[in-house]
Amino acid sequence: MAGEDAGAARYPGLAGEGAPYLGLAGEGALYLALGALFSGLSLRKILKNEVKFQDASLCVLPALLLLEALCYAFLPPGLGLSVFSVACGFYYIALPVRRMLPAAGKSVLVTGCDSGLGHALAKHLDKQGLLVFAGVLNRNGPGAEELRRACSPNLCLIQLDVTNSEEITAAHCEISGRVKDAGLWALVHNAGVLVYVADGELLPVNVYKQCMEVNFLGVVQVTKMFMPLLRKAKGRLVTISSMAGLNPIPGFAAYAASKAAVTMFCAVMRQDLFKWGVKVSSIHPSGFKTNIFGSREHCSIQAQDLLENLKPDVRDDYGEDYLNTLKDLHHEMLTTSSSNISPVLEDAYHALLAQRPYSTYNPGTFAYLIPLIFRCFPLWFYDTIAKQMFPIHRAILPRSLRTFHNNYKTD
Ligand SMILES: NC(=O)c1ccc[n+]([C@@H]2O[C@H](COP(=O)([O-])OP(=O)(O)OC[C@H]3O[C@@H](n4cnc5c(N)ncnc54)[C@H](OP(=O)(O)O)[C@@H]3O)[C@@H](O)[C@H]2O)c1
Numbered sequence: 001m002a003g004e005d006a007g008a009a010r011y012p013g014l015a016g017e018g019a020p021y022l023g024l025a026g027e028g029a030l031y032l033a034l035g036a037l038f039s040g041l042s043l044r045k046i047l048k049n050e051v052k053f054q055d056a057s058l059c060v061l062p063a064l065l066l067l068e069a070l071c072y073a074f075l076p077p078g079l080g081l082s083v084f085s086v087a088c089g090f091y092y093i094a095l096p097v098r099r100m101l102p103a104a105g106k107s108v109l110v111t112g113c114d115s116g117l118g119h120a121l122a123k124h125l126d127k128q129g130l131l132v133f134a135g136v137l138n139r140n141g142p143g144a145e146e147l148r149r150a151c152s153p154n155l156c157l158i159q160l161d162v163t164n165s166e167e168i169t170a171a172h173c174e175i176s177g178r179v180k181d182a183g184l185w186a187l188v189h190n191a192g193v194l195v196y197v198a199d200g201e202l203l204p205v206n207v208y209k210q211c212m213e214v215n216f217l218g219v220v221q222v223t224k225m226f227m228p229l230l231r232k233a234k235g236r237l238v239t240i241s242s243m244a245g246l247n248p249i250p251g252f253a254a255y256a257a258s259k260a261a262v263t264m265f266c267a268v269m270r271q272d273l274f275k276w277g278v279k280v281s282s283i284h285p286s287g288f289k290t291n292i293f294g295s296r297e298h299c300s301i302q303a304q305d306l307l308e309n310l311k312p313d314v315r316d317d318y319g320e321d322y323l324n325t326l327k328d329l330h331h332e333m334l335t336t337s338s339s340n341i342s343p344v345l346e347d348a349y350h351a352l353l354a355q356r357p358y359s360t361y362n363p364g365t366f367a368y369l370i371p372l373i374f375r376c377f378p379l380w381f382y383d384t385i386a387k388q389m390f391p392i393h394r395a396i397l398p399r400s401l402r403t404f405h406n407n408y409k410t411d
Contacts, residue, residue, distance in 0.1 A: 027077045034081065035068055038088040045095050060091055099355040103129040106235075107179050108352060109171075111135040111162055111222065112191025114143030116290030117240060117344050121190065124345045125352070126151040133175055135160030135191065162191045162218030172225045183232025186352050189219045189239040189262075193255075194292045196302040197333070197392065198326045200253030202318065204309045207302075208254040215258035220265060234277035238351045239266045240344070241282045243367050247374035247382070251329065251392035270359055281351035284371070285344050286364030287337035293330040303327045319399025332391045338365060 042061075067087055071080035108125055112118040113134035122134040132155045136144045139159045147155060156178070160171045175184060193214045195207045219239060230237060244252045245259030263282055270280035294302070307315070307323060315323075343363035351357045362368040370389070374382045396402070 027081075028072070030077075030081060031068060031072050031084070034085060034088070035065075038064075038092065042092060042095060045092070064088065064091060100353045101355060103353060105131075105182075106185040106353070107131040107133065107175075107182070107233075108186040108188060109133040109135060109158070109175060109184060109226065110188040110190055111160060111218075112137070113147060113157075114138060114141055116292060117285075117288065117341060118188075118190035119143055119147070120341055121188065121345055121348055122147060122155065123151060124349065126155045128349070130185075130352075131179075132156070133158050133171075133178075135162070135171065137161055137191075160191075160222075162189075162222050163213045165221065168222055168225050172229075175226075176229055179229065179233075181232070184226060184229035184235060185233045186236040186238060187223065187226050187230060188348065188352070189222065189237075191218060192240065192242075192292070194252075194294070195254065196294075196299070196306065197251040197255075197329050198306060198323075199251065199318075199392070201314065202306055202310065202323070202326075203254050204306060208257070211254040211258035212261070215255070216261040216265070219262050223269070230278050231273075231276045235279075236352050236357065237266070237269060237273065237278060237280045238348060239263075239280075239282045240348070241266065241284050243284045243286045243362070243364070243370060246284055246371040248386070250386060250390050251326075267359075279357050281357050281359055281361065283344065283347050283351065283361040283363065284367060285362075286367035286370070287333060288341050288344060288364060289334060289337045289339045290341070293334040293337075296327075296331070299327045299330045317398055317400045319402075322396055322398045325396055326392075329391050336391075 064087060068084050071084045074080075075083065103125075108130050110118050110122050110125070110132065113122040114136045118134075122132050126132045132151070134144075134147055134151075134155055135158045136147075137160075138144060139157055144157050147157060156174075158171045158174060159167055161167050191214060193210060195210050196203065223237065239262060241263045242255070242259040243249075244256040245261075245263040249256055263284070266280055266282040273280055303323065303326065306326075307320075310318075347361035347363045351361060362371070366389075370385070373385060
């Protein structure tokens, strides 16, 4: 048979009498069957356990397909099939399994629950049966009122400005008195501010300070205070960072720098706390519709502050019309953000209660893709994409650049 001749030519050493010989068609069919069986089993496990496509183990799949082709092309049938089967077996065992710990009896402190993601997370965790300590900036504000109204009596409101040492100490006293020897299962750093989006040169220094104080130093202070309680429970430290902490986004110099700082803080804490059995995760959402972009009134106040603090030559170079368009960016970002915040809630829940939580989560549209492009592709390629995606690049040119372009054109 032609197939047998070809097979004998491929593996001359095995063509002799008594050697196991399958024939090319039989060998191909075995590879196909093995591949199909393995793919089916893996797919079932992936769907059942909701393994995310961003999980590193899924990137191994194409490598396995390549291995299958190489085994088929270059190894004798018995050896090739054995190598491929062993590789598939290892991969299947290593695929993560979504096993959740029981929520009952576990306590969690979430900061920044007055509005947005923290507010929704506090409600979600309360519904799942956790004992929630909801940190709020204003215990008598509308966000706190709504939590009182909508949640179970188990939810406990805690006055907590993460930049205020006295409030942090008082919150710690109250929580340690309640959880006693069980410790605190989890701390979710959610409180955060964006303040204002503008070119890094234009942002007032106090915007940088505000971002650092809330988004970074607030996290550090609160972590240090609650660490003994977390270690006691061998619990979880979860931080809502941002996609902006992983890749540069034009206009986000202050916010992104503070989120990059907090991202690295969490990454190091993960290593430091390993020995204590405390698991650390950071969540890097893309855009979700919340109060983070501020109201029109907030943007006008920030724009006014920015204008008043600019040196005359800088104001001249950028021009008032350019500065005015910046105000609209917040509104544009809000309208293009997703109003479905459930991906963030699901990831936070996984980080809190999965037996094997991930160290990073990337909920939201493009939240995994954009940092991946930044890491894996040349910078010019990332910059081209960023120009299309982020609105500050679509604002008009600063005044003196427009003048330069016009002069250049007429010359
Ligand atoms: N929404 C997004 O697209 C997005 C994307 C990536 C990352 N994030 C991050 O997600 C987290 C939650 O933001 P969000 O989108 O839900 O915005 P948000 O609605 O503005 O919520 C932020 C919360 O933090 C509170 N807060 C501000 N300063 C605080 C302080 N010093 N101490 C304690 N609480 C403070 C705010 O209180 P007030 O309401 O009283 O100001 C508010 O409740 C933030 O860390 C943010 O950086 C959001």
